[in-house]
Amino acid sequence: MKNKILLVIIIVLMSAINACLAAGTGEFTQVTPTVRIYSEYYPNENGAFKGTIIFENGMGCDIDEWKYTPDKQLSLMDYAKSLGSVFAYDRPGEETGSPPDYSISITNPITAEYVADNLMQLLKQRNVKPPYILVGHSYGGLFAQYFARKYPEIVAGVLYVDASTQGQAFSLNSMTEYLEMAKTHNSEYMYKNYPQIAVSLYMLSGYLLSVQQIDSLPPISPKIPVIVLEASDDSLYLPEWHKNHQMLAAQSLNGKLIVVDSGHFIMFDDPALCREQLRELIQQVK
Numbered sequence: 580m581k582n583k584i585l586l587v588i589i590i591v592l593m594s595a596i597n598a599c600l601a602a603g604t605g606e607f608t609q610v611t612p613t614v615r616i617y618s619e620y621y622p623n624e625n626g627a628f629k630g631t632i633i634f635e636n637g638m639g640c641d642i643d644e645w646k647y648t649p650d651k652q653l654s655l656m657d658y659a660k661s662l663g664s665v666f667a668y669d670r671p672g673e674e675t676g677s678p679p680d681y682s683i684s685i686t687n688p689i690t691a692e693y694v695a696d697n698l699m700q701l702l703k704q705r706n707v708k709p710p711y712i713l714v715g716h717s718y719g720g721l722f723a724q725y726f727a728r729k730y731p732e733i734v735a736g737v738l739y740v741d742a743s744t745q746g747q748a749f750s751l752n753s754m755t756e757y758l759e760m761a762k763t764h765n766s767e768y769m770y771k772n773y774p775q776i777a778v779s780l781y782m783l784s785g786y787l788l789s790v791q792q793i794d795s796l797p798p799i800s801p802k803i804p805v806i807v808l809e810a811s812d813d814s815l816y817l818p819e820w821h822k823n824h825q826m827l828a829a830q831s832l833n834g835k836l837i838v839v840d841s842g843h844f845i846m847f848d849d850p851a852l853c854r855e856q857l858r859e860l861i862q863q864v865k
Contacts, residue, residue: 684765
């Protein structure tokens with residue numbers, strides 16, 4: 580009788596462990612001596628896409644931006660889990676996920692190269708299976724573009740969600756006070772006292788350098804399918820926003836631009852369209 584009870588306990592424990600593994604794991608990874616990153620990995624060997632869908636958050640956002648939808652609709656991230664393996668992470672210093680990297684400063688800002696190098700090391704350490712489909716929102720689209728250009732051999736497709744591009748006019752005029760403060764205080768002081776301002780300050784300070792880094796690489800392979808979703812009712816952006824997105828889609832032979840009646844967070848305003856376009860992208864690459 581005792582053996583039967585023990586066997587039942589073991590079976591229950593193993594089922595719980597397997598359920599946790601199937602659900603994915605969130606953990607912190609020490610990528611470099613100064614960079615520690617929180618990430619979530621949801622393997623799915625039975626999905627239509629045999630690689631991994633990677634989510635790149637917008638500036639000042641964490642993984643949760645991909646998990647939220649109004650009216651209890653299926654989020655893009657949850658839907659992606661049915662299509663293949665999913666990987667999402669928080670860049671250092673953004674929201675409450677990964678702790679700040681105190682080696683960052685005004686003279687050593689956050690750039691596309693910095694983000695991509697950290698991501699590549701993270702993917703290797705967590706054994707995240709390639710090839711990758713990149714899903715980049717807002718400023719995260721800039722980082723996704725750099726990654727796709729630098730590592731075309733492991734990138735299968737890209738979905739840009741109202742993504743930032745080269746040619747945008749980002750300004751630090753509204754942050755002059757904090758910019759001057761950052762010149763005389765280290766990033767530890769800035770992150771502890773002005774966490775949300777600090778990450779935007781260091782990221783926007785690196786924008787022009789990020790553009791140079793992207794433009795120094797060959798264009799994305801025309802064989803890689805690209806879908807660009809552009810919000811039409813976001814008054815924050817300038818008229819060249821549409822032209823930049825056209826150029827982004829035109830890099831691919833299978834590039835497509837869709838203008839959406841939506842605000843900047845298209846995955847909130849039209850999650851069904853985002854799910855549909857991700858599914859279409861996977862149908863092209865699987």
